[in-house]
Amino acid sequence: xxxxxxxxxxxxxxxxxxxxxxxxxxxxxxxxxxxxxxxxxxxxxxxxxxxxxxxxxxxxxxxxxxxxxxxxxxxxxxxxxxxxxxxxxxxxxxxxxxxxxxxxxxxxxxxxxxxxxxxxxxxxxxxxxxxxxxxxxxxxxxxxxxxxxxxxxxxxxxxxxxxxxxxxxxxxxxxxxxxxxxxxxxxxxxxxxxxxxxxxxxxxxxxxxxxxxxxxxxxxxxxxxxxxxxxxxxxxxxxxxxxxxxxx
Ligand code: APR
Numbered sequence: 035x036x037x038x039x040x041x042x043x044x045x046x047x048x049x050x051x052x053x054x055x056x057x058x059x060x061x062x063x064x065x066x067x068x069x070x071x072x073x074x075x076x077x078x079x080x081x082x083x084x085x086x087x088x089x090x091x092x093x094x095x096x097x098x099x100x101x102x103x104x105x106x107x108x109x110x111x112x113x114x115x116x117x118x119x120x121x122x123x124x125x126x127x128x129x130x131x132x133x134x135x136x137x138x139x140x141x142x143x144x145x146x147x148x149x150x151x152x153x154x155x156x157x158x159x160x161x162x163x164x165x166x167x168x169x170x171x172x173x174x175x176x177x178x179x180x181x182x183x184x185x186x187x188x189x190x191x192x193x194x195x196x197x198x199x200x201x202x203x204x205x206x207x208x209x210x211x212x213x214x215x216x217x218x219x220x221x222x223x224x225x226x227x228x229x230x231x232x233x234x235x236x237x238x239x240x241x242x243x244x245x246x247x248x249x250x251x252x253x254x255x256x257x258x259x260x261x262x263x264x265x266x267x268x269x270x271x272x273x274x275x276x277x278x279x280x281x282x
Contacts, residue, residue: 040265041272044221044247045279047263051219054131056122057236061224061250062269063140065116068109072226081105088197092164095190099181102193106139106158107177115146118223118269121277123147130280132217135210137225137232139195152209154202154232156195165189202231214239222248222256224269236260249273 035043048054060070071077084090085101115123123146125131133150134143139158143151162169163184175182175191182191196202214220220239227233240246240260248254248261249272257264265272 037265037267038275040263041275042279044263044265045276047219047245047247048125048130048221048276049280051130053216054125054219054221055213055217055239055244056125056131056134056221056223057214057225057227057239058122058134058136058138058143058223059225059227060138062118063113063116063138063142064224065118065268065270066113066140066142068113068140068142070224072228077105083198086195086197088200091192091197095181103177103180106193106195107172110140110158113140113142115142116270117277118273119143119146119148121273121282124277124282125280126150128280128282130282131221133209133213135213135235137227137229139193152206152213154196154206154210154235156193156203156206158193158195160194161191162194163187163189164192169194207231210235211238214244215242217242217244220244220246222246222250222254222261223273224250226254227256 064070069075069077085098091098119142122134126148134148135152136143137155139155141159159172160169161175166187166189168184168186184191214235217239222236236256237260246261247263248256249265249269251268
C-alpha cells in the first residue's frame with residue numbers, strides 16, 4: 035500500500051472508531067527540538083542515565099540536579115508543540131480521540147491543548163518535597179539555586195518525573211490500562227517503548243481487539259508484532275496529513 039493510502043486508511047479508521055486512544059513517546063517531540071532517549075542522537079548516548087536513578091538522587095542530589103536542570107529544564111523550557119501535538123489536541127476537541135497515554139514528561143500535549151493526558155513517566159512541570167511531599171508548580175521554583183528546597187520544611191525538591199527504580203504513578207497506570215482496554219483504535223506515535231510497564235499497554239490494547247496504527251520514522255518492535263497499519267515518517271508530517279483528512 036502506498037504511504038498516502040495508508041494515511042487515508044488510518045484517518046478513516048480514526049474517523050469511524052468508537053474509542054480511539056493515542057500512545058506517544060519521545061519521537062513525537064523530536065520536531066519540537068527535544069532529543070529522543072535512544073539512537074545516535076539519543077540522550078542516553080550522551081549522558082549516563084545514573085543522574086535519574088532514584089538511589090543516586092538521594093545520595094548526590096546536587097550532582098543529579100545539575101544534570102536534570104541542563105538536560106530537562108533548560109531544554110524543555112523553550113520547546114513548543116509541533117503539528118503532531120496540535121493535530122492530537124484538535125482530534126480530541128472534535129471527538130476523534132478520547133485520550134493520550136504518554137511516556138513523555140515535556141508537557142507538550144497539554145501545551146497544545148490536550149485535556150485527557152495520562153503521563154506514565156510523570157511530568158517535569160511539578161516538583162515535590164522528598165521530606166514532606168508538598169507539591170510545587172515549576173513557576174514557583176527557582177532553579178538558579180540548586181538543589182531547590184521546600185519553602186515549608188527545607189527538604190530537597192525532586193521533579194515529579196519517574197526516575198529509574200521508581201514506581202509508575204498509580205493513577206496514570208490505572209487510567210492508561212483502562213483506556214487501552216476501551217480502545218478499538220490505538221495509535222502508537224514515536225516510541226520504542228522498551229521499558230515496562232509502558233511497553234505492555236499497546237499489547238493489552240491489541241489483545242483486547244484494538245486496531246493498531248503506528249507512526250514512526252523506523253520500524254519498532256511493535257511493527258512486526260502488533261501493528262496493523264504502519265506509516266513510516268515523521269510524526270508531524272503524518273499527523274498533519276491525517277488531520278487534513280479529518281477536516282481539522
Ligand atoms: N517522528 C516519529 N518518530 C520518531 C521521530 C519523528 N520525528 N524521531 C524519532 N522517532 C522514533 C524513533 O524511531 C524511536 O522509535 O521515536 C522513538 C524514540 O524512542 P526512545 O528514544 O526509546 O523513546 P521512548 O520510546 O519514548 O522511550 C521510552 O524510555 O528511558 C525511558 O523514561 C524514558 O520515557 C522514556 C522511555
